[in-house]
Amino acid sequence: MQTIASPNKYAGRASAVEVIVIHTMEAPEGTATAEQIAAYFAKPSTRASAHVCADSDSLVRCVADQDTAWAAPGANANGLQLELAGYAKQTAAEWADAYSTAMLELAAQQCAEWVRKYGIPIRHLTVAELKAGRMGFVAHDDVSKAFRKSTHWDPGPDFPWGPFLARVSALVSGAVPVVNPIPAPAPPTVIRQGARGSLVTRVQSFLGITADGIFGPATHAAVAAYQRALGLTVDGIVGAQTWEAINAGRRASAGPSTRDAAQTRATQAAVHATVDGYWGDDTDNGVNIVRAALNGQKDRQAQVTVGAAPDGIWGAKSQAALVATVKKLQAAWGVKDDGVWGSKTEAAYQAARARNYKAW
Numbered sequence: 001m002q003t004i005a006s007p008n009k010y011a012g013r014a015s016a017v018e019v020i021v022i023h024t025m026e027a028p029e030g031t032a033t034a035e036q037i038a039a040y041f042a043k044p045s046t047r048a049s050a051h052v053c054a055d056s057d058s059l060v061r062c063v064a065d066q067d068t069a070w071a072a073p074g075a076n077a078n079g080l081q082l083e084l085a086g087y088a089k090q091t092a093a094e095w096a097d098a099y100s101t102a103m104l105e106l107a108a109q110q111c112a113e114w115v116r117k118y119g120i121p122i123r124h125l126t127v128a129e130l131k132a133g134r135m136g137f138v139a140h141d142d143v144s145k146a147f148r149k150s151t152h153w154d155p156g157p158d159f160p161w162g163p164f165l166a167r168v169s170a171l172v173s174g175a176v177p178v179v180n181p182i183p184a185p186a187p188p189t190v191i192r193q194g195a196r197g198s199l200v201t202r203v204q205s206f207l208g209i210t211a212d213g214i215f216g217p218a219t220h221a222a223v224a225a226y227q228r229a230l231g232l233t234v235d236g237i238v239g240a241q242t243w244e245a246i247n248a249g250r251r252a253s254a255g256p257s258t259r260d261a262a263q264t265r266a267t268q269a270a271v272h273a274t275v276d277g278y279w280g281d282d283t284d285n286g287v288n289i290v291r292a293a294l295n296g297q298k299d300r301q302a303q304v305t306v307g308a309a310p311d312g313i314w315g316a317k318s319q320a321a322l323v324a325t326v327k328k329l330q331a332a333w334g335v336k337d338d339g340v341w342g343s344k345t346e347a348a349y350q351a352a353r354a355r356n357y358k359a360w
């Protein structure tokens, strides 16, 4: 874990660790949000801090557990403070999107470590229990209500306490941590006439015109012609739809770009992804959905991934399809196909991904 140390702390603690306090950063979701907020906490003038900041792809340590962070007056001396990217006003649907799901997995892994280390019970305390000195998990909002030293109400009323604590509990009981949570999809950069740079060069090379990195009238005309040929909206602008077409075209012309196309195809077939020998985000997502299903996220998407009927009811057939999928993945990755995802399977998966994954 990266450390960006904050000077805003008391050395040592006036009390033993008793509670884990959950916060939202009130900052936009992004893959650099944890680093940015940690950098903010690193400024002496901020006069605030937390022990750990989480976003969708990383945890950043700001204050050591044995020191007192300045985050929730009333529960600083006995609290471990965890900051999550996003806002207290988030709806339940927003807490369930791909970004938050990835971030909450990392946050749950951090909390599971704290639970093991400090013996903190995995339960969300009431305000009365917090005031009475019970051990457990609380929201900053609970601390504000209990001690009335702040009006902060994060992480908000729709924070998914039930699923979050269930995940912490599963991890403490030995569930396999998701090592590469599904990354938040980045919005494509829209390029149009006047744009310059490597993305322009990429489009020009693909279209077979002079690749000078300058989006002028000739590039505009070539993009429009390409859009017309594909039946897309003809505007000469490379937006989401045109990027998708261009990237698919580049992949098709490049052929399998993974080092072991057979292994990639077998992996794709196992998770019912498009079998093109190209290990990109789709293939990653499929494998991550299988791991999430093994950890209890047995939903419609998981049924589709393992090839079961997507009726939203996880019965014996879905479970059998999940185990069969794990066996196929194990065979693809060259480990014993016993249908149980343990440390050897995890290591084989990581090795296969490192060998074959390529982002576009």
Ligand SMILES: [Zn+2]
Binding pocket: 022, 023, 024, 071, 072, 140, 152, 154
């Ligand atoms: Zn807070």
